[in-house]
Amino acid sequence: MTTELFVQYLFAGITYGSIYAIVAIGFNIIYNTTGIINFAQGEFVMLGGMISVSLLPYMPLPLAIGLAVLITMAVGALIEIVFIRWLTSPSVLRMIIITIGISILTREAAVHIWGESIRSLPYFAGNEITTIGVLGARISPQVLWVVGVCGVMVCTLHLFFKTTSVGREMRACAANRTAAILCGINPRNMVTFSFVLSAGMGALAGCVMSPITYTQYDIGTGLAIKGFTVAILGGLGNSGGAVAAGLLLGIIEAFSISVVPLAFKDAISIAILLVILFVRPHGLFGSGEAARLKAF
Amino acid sequence: MKRLYAILPLLGVVVLIQMLTTWMGTQFYLTQMTMAAYYSLLIIGLCVLMGYAGQISLGHAGFFAIGGYLSAALTTRNLMPYREEWLVRLLDSGGLLQSGKDMYGSDLLVVWPWAAALFAVLMAALIAILIGIPVLKLKGHYLAMATLGFGIIIYRLVLATPWFGEADGISGVPPFELLPGLVVRGDVSGRVQNYYIAWGMLLFGLFLLLNLINSRIGRALRAIHGSEEAADAMGVNISRFKLQTFVLSAVFAAIAGILLTHFNGGIGPSEAGVMKSVRYVAIVAVGGMAHLWGALIMGVLLNFLSLRGVFGSYDDAVFGLILILIMLFAPNGILTLLPRKKDQAPVQAAPKDEEA
Numbered sequence A: 001m002t003t004e005l006f007v008q009y010l011f012a013g014i015t016y017g018s019i020y021a022i023v024a025i026g027f028n029i030i031y032n033t034t035g036i037i038n039f040a041q042g043e044f045v046m047l048g049g050m051i052s053v054s055l056l057p058y059m060p061l062p063l064a065i066g067l068a069v070l071i072t073m074a075v076g077a078l079i080e081i082v083f084i085r086w087l088t089s090p091s092v093l094r095m096i097i098i099t100i101g102i103s104i105l106t107r108e109a110a111v112h113i114w115g116e117s118i119r120s121l122p123y124f125a126g127n128e129i130t131t132i133g134v135l136g137a138r139i140s141p142q143v144l145w146v147v148g149v150c151g152v153m154v155c156t157l158h159l160f161f162k163t164t165s166v167g168r169e170m171r172a173c174a175a176n177r178t179a180a181i182l183c184g185i186n187p188r189n190m191v192t193f194s195f196v197l198s199a200g201m202g203a204l205a206g207c208v209m210s211p212i213t214y215t216q217y218d219i220g221t222g223l224a225i226k227g228f229t230v231a232i233l234g235g236l237g238n239s240g241g242a243v244a245a246g247l248l249l250g251i252i253e254a255f256s257i258s259v260v261p262l263a264f265k266d267a268i269s270i271a272i273l274l275v276i277l278f279v280r281p282h283g284l285f286g287s288g289e290a291a292r293l294k295a296f
Numbered sequence B: 001m002k003r004l005y006a007i008l009p010l011l012g013v014v015v016l017i018q019m020l021t022t023w024m025g026t027q028f029y030l031t032q033m034t035m036a037a038y039y040s041l042l043i044i045g046l047c048v049l050m051g052y053a054g055q056i057s058l059g060h061a062g063f064f065a066i067g068g069y070l071s072a073a074l075t076t077r078n079l080m081p082y083r084e085e086w087l088v089r090l091l092d093s094g095g096l097l098q099s100g101k102d103m104y105g106s107d108l109l110v111v112w113p114w115a116a117a118l119f120a121v122l123m124a125a126l127i128a129i130l131i132g133i134p135v136l137k138l139k140g141h142y143l144a145m146a147t148l149g150f151g152i153i154i155y156r157l158v159l160a161t162p163w164f165g166e167a168d169g170i171s172g173v174p175p176f177e178l179l180p181g182l183v184v185r186g187d188v189s190g191r192v193q194n195y196y197i198a199w200g201m202l203l204f205g206l207f208l209l210l211n212l213i214n215s216r217i218g219r220a221l222r223a224i225h226g227s228e229e230a231a232d233a234m235g236v237n238i239s240r241f242k243l244q245t246f247v248l249s250a251v252f253a254a255i256a257g258i259l260l261t262h263f264n265g266g267i268g269p270s271e272a273g274v275m276k277s278v279r280y281v282a283i284v285a286v287g288g289m290a291h292l293w294g295a296l297i298m299g300v301l302l303n304f305l306s307l308r309g310v311f312g313s314y315d316d317a318v319f320g321l322i323l324i325l326i327m328l329f330a331p332n333g334i335l336t337l338l339p340r341k342k343d344q345a346p347v348q349a350a351p352k353d354e355e356a
Helices: A003-034 A041-058 A061-084 A092-114 A141-163 A165-175 A177-182 A187-213 A219-233 A239-256 A262-279 A288-293 B002-024 B028-052 B060-076 B086-093 B113-135 B140-160 B188-213 B216-226 B228-233 B238-264 B274-287 B292-307 B312-329
Strands: A132-134 A137-139 B097-101 B107-111 B176-179 B182-184
Touching: A003 A041, A003 A137, A003 A141, A003 A165, A003 A187, A003 A219, A003 A239, A041 A061, A041 A092, A041 A187, A041 A219, A061 A092, A061 A187, A092 A219, A092 B140, A092 B274, A092 B312, A137 A141, A141 A165, A141 A187, A141 A239, A165 A177, A165 A187, A177 A187, A219 A239, A219 A262, A219 B140, A239 A262, A262 B113, A262 B140, B002 B028, B002 B188, B028 B060, B028 B188, B028 B216, B028 B238, B028 B274, B028 B292, B060 B107, B060 B113, B060 B140, B060 B238, B060 B274, B086 B097, B086 B107, B107 B113, B113 B140, B113 B176, B113 B238, B140 B274, B176 B238, B182 B188, B182 B238, B188 B216, B188 B238, B188 B292, B216 B228, B216 B238, B228 B238, B274 B292, B274 B312, B292 B312
Parallel strands: none
Antiparallel strands: A132 A137, B097 B107, B176 B182
16 A cells, blocks of 8 residues: 555544544533433534534524534533433433434434435535645645544543533532532533533534535434444543544544445444444443443 | 133234225225234334343344345345356255246246245344344443444445345345245235235234243243343343343344245345334334233334325334333333233333432
């Protein structure tokens, strides 16, 4: 393989990997505060892309993206308040099925609103054929946008959890719900907030990836299962691990298409998921000790 | 024998429906009733896995597709160009192939449907064992995602393999002669006969499963559902029982897939789709998880309505909504919303407290 081709695959892998990492972090945020996996996580990415495309004719691009993120956050809050907030200690099976139901309803709403057509935002800088040369390979500036925005999001999130009061309250709920209540934190609000946060992150990722990967009503399931693979790979609840695992999966996937037909790309990442689940269910970076203490 | 009597009223209803539709001249309903019966065969198998053994599977459409696709491909793909290969010669000398003419009059050599069906069921069982051993060690989200992943892999493989017809699926699947005179096929003349074949299979399956859950195995499964640790401590071999149930439900799914494919005369990739798996889970949930009769009734009813096109383009949305509403308001099935006598209460798939 020539250097150019290698760099080309590498950047493709990093682009997709960043998206997977963001979806995985979305899983982690909700998992940490509630102990549930939100199977509708991928739909937030789809909604972000779809809404911004619909808003674009009426306003400039940054405003359309900002508004799309806000609307998706509102949808996230609505979903949590309507379907989850008032349940008292539901079983894992029940939560799985409810979030799957939410995912189906969101997707069906999307297909009835936007149809089955494939949409995309315009490139943020330049157009389809603008490229930058890196080590002989040609990459689109949008790739840098995706990687940059995802990187900024991860750093902001890290600061948010470390320094702000709300972030610390969320971490308190994740660490010990009862103790958090005794300290005067309302865990229900924190759960709603975690849905808003992960919806917003998903939506922003959906906007920046839209010019490259396009947006269709049914992209959510695929993203959700890959995001989950990454979340598991990095250790469920561990966002630093999610970034590393996301890039790893993205790069493996990108290089896999040089060996096997494109149609099997998804099958490969899912096969990785299955292998990881069987061999190291606490993830590459997680500790088995901690995994056993969590309630699955 | 008692359980055989419990099925008799249902048999009466089945005959009554056939007579009513014949009398009213609305026999076309029987076609959808036949298809609904095959889907319900899968659903009652899944019900035992989910409701009694307590293991969720979001990949059962995969087993349905393994059955349907293998049977369809083997009985449809012409082996004539390969008839000199040793494997084909071996099959032929074993009497496992049948020759005929295709629609253009050229020679056709395909696998005998019975042999294809047995192979498909064996493959489904084998894959269920291979997948089941590692997967069933997982719990909760991990189990759900792993089975979902399995379903997606099957879907992708079917969609990417020319031998399985890629996006077009396989059409022109020949009839399946179960016994002399008893043929699974889709044309109008065989409608009533096929209605009875499908319902016969479904009722027989129900009878087997009813016996199973009221036997020692059934009690062991319920113990596992209640608490794996406790069941383990009482000497129940958890992993073996979970695996056996998983394989059994996979075989039910494969048989349903085979028969429905021969009845429809074809199969498409949508049968392997994630939405189908989710739909089966939804129906088991509506029926009450640990409630075979509920799963059967809801399976027939909802599939019939869906096949009749009652839900229009909102088909998937309706199943999504049903799933959410049931899980929010009646996690133990729709029947629990009705007042019931105490001694009739089934094993409750009671929500366990997960949060400390």
